[in-house]
Amino acid sequence: MSELSRLKFYCDEGRCIECDGCSVACAEAHELPSGINRRKVITINEGKIGMEYSLSIACMHCTDAPCEQVCPVDCFYIREDGIVLHDKDKCIGCAYCLYACPFGAPQFPRDGAFGSKGAMDKCTMCAGGPLETNSNKERHLYGQNRIAEGKVPVCAAMCSTKALLVGDAQDVSEIYRDRVLARGHGVQTNPYGWNVAYGDK
Amino acid sequence: MKKSILLILLALTTAAFGAADSAIWGNDMIPNILGYDKEGSLKLGYYFTLLQSTYFKPLFLGVLLGVPAVFALHYLVIGPMIFSHDRKKIYVFTVFNRIVHAIAAIAFMLIIPTGVIIMFGATFGGGTFVTACREIHAIATLLFIISVVPMFFMWLRWMFLHWDDIKWLMIVGGYLSKDKKPVPAGRFNAGQKTWYWLATLGGLVLILTGAAMYFQDFKLEILAENGISQIDFLRANAIVHNALGLGVLALFLVHIYMSVFAIKGAIHSIITGYKEEEEVEILHSSFYKELKDKNEV
Numbered sequence: 153m154s155e156l157s158r159l160k161f162y163c164d165e166g167r168c169i170e171c172d173g174c175s176v177a178c179a180e181a182h183e184l185p186s187g188i189n190r191r192k193v194i195t196i197n198e199g200k201i202g203m204e205y206s207l208s209i210a211c212m213h214c215t216d217a218p219c220e221q222v223c224p225v226d227c228f229y230i231r232e233d234g235i236v237l238h239d240k241d242k243c244i245g246c247a248y249c250l251y252a253c254p255f256g257a258p259q260f261p262r263d264g265a266f267g268s269k270g271a272m273d274k275c276t277m278c279a280g281g282p283l284e285t286n287s288n289k290e291r292h293l294y295g296q297n298r299i300a301e302g303k304v305p306v307c308a309a310m311c312s313t314k315a316l317l318v319g320d321a322q323d324v325s326e327i328y329r330d331r332v333l334a335r336g337h338g339v340q341t342n343p344y345g346w347n348v349a350y351g352d353k
Numbered sequence: 354m355k356k357s358i359l360l361i362l363l364a365l366t367t368a369a370f371g372a373a374d375s376a377i378w379g380n381d382m383i384p385n386i387l388g389y390d391k392e393g394s395l396k397l398g399y400y401f402t403l404l405q406s407t408y409f410k411p412l413f414l415g416v417l418l419g420v421p422a423v424f425a426l427h428y429l430v431i432g433p434m435i436f437s438h439d440r441k442k443i444y445v446f447t448v449f450n451r452i453v454h455a456i457a458a459i460a461f462m463l464i465i466p467t468g469v470i471i472m473f474g475a476t477f478g479g480g481t482f483v484t485a486c487r488e489i490h491a492i493a494t495l496l497f498i499i500s501v502v503p504m505f506f507m508w509l510r511w512m513f514l515h516w517d518d519i520k521w522l523m524i525v526g527g528y529l530s531k532d533k534k535p536v537p538a539g540r541f542n543a544g545q546k547t548w549y550w551l552a553t554l555g556g557l558v559l560i561l562t563g564a565a566m567y568f569q570d571f572k573l574e575i576l577a578e579n580g581i582s583q584i585d586f587l588r589a590n591a592i593v594h595n596a597l598g599l600g601v602l603a604l605f606l607v608h609i610y611m612s613v614f615a616i617k618g619a620i621h622s623i624i625t626g627y628k629e630e631e632e633v634e635i636l637h638s639s640f641y642k643e644l645k646d647k648n649e650v
Binding site: 189192195196209218221222223224225226227241242243244246247250251252253255256259260266269349350 | 491
C-alpha cells in the first residue's frame with residue numbers, strides 16, 4: 153500500500169449536528185465502561201453567531217503517530233492501512249501517549265492497583281487489537297473488530313448526516329472536496345486536514 | 354503536615370474520578386485541540402514528543418553506562434582511597450540522621466531501578482512486570498516523602514556554599530591522585546552538598562511532578578488563572594521529571610561508588626555513625642581542624 157492509501161477519519165464540520173450519536177454508538181458497540189469516551193463531539197466557538205460548528209473527535213490515526221513515538225514499552229503498532237493500534241497487555245498505563253496526543257484521544261480507566269491508571273483505551277477504528285481476530289478476548293479488551301468483517305466503523309456507519317467520513321484518505325478528501333464545491337463552507341473555518349500530529353501539514 | 358498531605362492526595366484522587374468535569378477531557382480539551390502547534394501555543398506536546406522519542410532514552414543509557422565506566426576506569430587507574438581503620442573514630446551521624454538516611458536509601462533503591470525499568474520498558478517487554486514497577490515507583494515515593502523533609506532540615510546548616518567548595522571542585526575532591534593530602538572540605542564536601550541539594554529540592558520537585566502524573570486529572574486554580582491547560586501542565590511535568598531524574602540517577606551512582614568503592618569502608622559511617630579519624634583528617638580537613646581546635650579529637 154502506498155503512503156496515500158491510509159485509512160482516515162474526517163468530520164465534515166458543515167454537516168455535524170452535534171447529535172452525539174457517534175459517541176453513543178461507539179460506547180455501546182464496544183461496551184465501554186462509563187468514563188471512557190473513545191469518541192467525543194465538541195462544539196467550537198459555542199454561542200458565537202456564524203462561527204459555531206461541531207466536530208466529532210477521536211484518535212485521528214496520525215501518520216506520524218506521536219503516541220507510538222513516546223511509548224516507553226512500544227505497545228503501539230501501525231497497520232499497513234494506517235490504523236494506529238496498541239497492545240493492552242503490554243501497556244503500563246503511564247499516560248505518555250496522552251501527553252503526546254494533540255486530541256486527548258487516549259483514555260485511562262482507574263482500575264489499576266489503588267485506583268491508579270490501568271491500560272490505555274482508545275479508538276481502534278473498529279479494528280480490534282493484536283489478539284486473534286474476533287476472539288472473545290479481543291472483543292473484551294478492544295471491542296468489535298468490524299474492519300475484519302468488512303464493515304465501516306460504527307460511528308461513521310450510523311452518522312445520520314454522514315458528517316463523519318472514514319476510509320482511504322484520498323477518497324475521504326474527494327468526498328469532502330465535492331461537498332465544499334457544491335455548498336461552500338457552512339462556517340468560516342479552515343479545513344483542519346488532520347493528517348500528522350506535529351510538523352508540516 | 355502529614356495529615357494535610359494525605360488530605361490533598363485524597364482530594365486529588367476524588368477529583369480524578371469525576372470524569373464529568375475532567376480537566377483533560379472536559380471543556381478544556383477544545384482550546385487545547387485548536388491551539389495545538391499554532392502560534393502562541395506552548396508547543397509542549399511537540400517538545401514532549403521530541404524529547405521522549407529521541408533524547409531521554411539515549412541520555413539515560415549514557416548515564417547508566419557512562420558513569421560506571423568512568424568509575425571502573427578510576428578504580429583501575431587511580432584506585433580506591435584506603436584509610437587506617439586503627440585510629441580513633443569520630444562520631445558524625447546521629448541515630449536520627451541514620452534512620453532518616455536509611456528510609457531515604459530504601460526509597461531510592463526502589464524508586465531508581467523501577468524508574469529505569471519504566472524508561473526502558475520496551476526492553477523488559479512491558480506488561481505486568483513493568484506495570485508493577487510503575488506502582489512500586491509510586492508507592493516507594495511515600496517512603497521518600499517522609500524522609501526528605503527531616504533530611505533537608507537536619508543537614509541544611511552545613512550545606513551552604515563555602516570557599517572550600519570552590520577549592521574542592523578545582524581539585525575534583527582529590528580523587529584524581531592517591532596522595533593523602535588534606536582536601537578542603539567541612540563536615541560535607543562540595544560533592545555531598547550537590548547531591549544533598551539535588552536529592553532534597555530536586556527530590557521535592559520529582560515528588561510533585563510524579564504526583565501530578567499519577568493523579569493526572571485534577572484542577573489547579575493557579576493553572577487556569579494563567580491560561581495553562583492541564584494537559585500542557587502534565588507535559589511540562591513529564592519533561593521536568595525525566596530531566597531531573599537523569600541528574601538524580603547520575604549522582605545516585607556517584608554516591609554509591611564513593612561510599613562503597615572509592616573510599617574503603619566509608620559506608621560504615623552511615624550505619625554505625627562513626628568515621629575513621631584519618632578519613633576525616635584527609636577528606637574533611639576543615640572539619641577536622643575545627644574539631645581539633647575544640648579539642649574534640
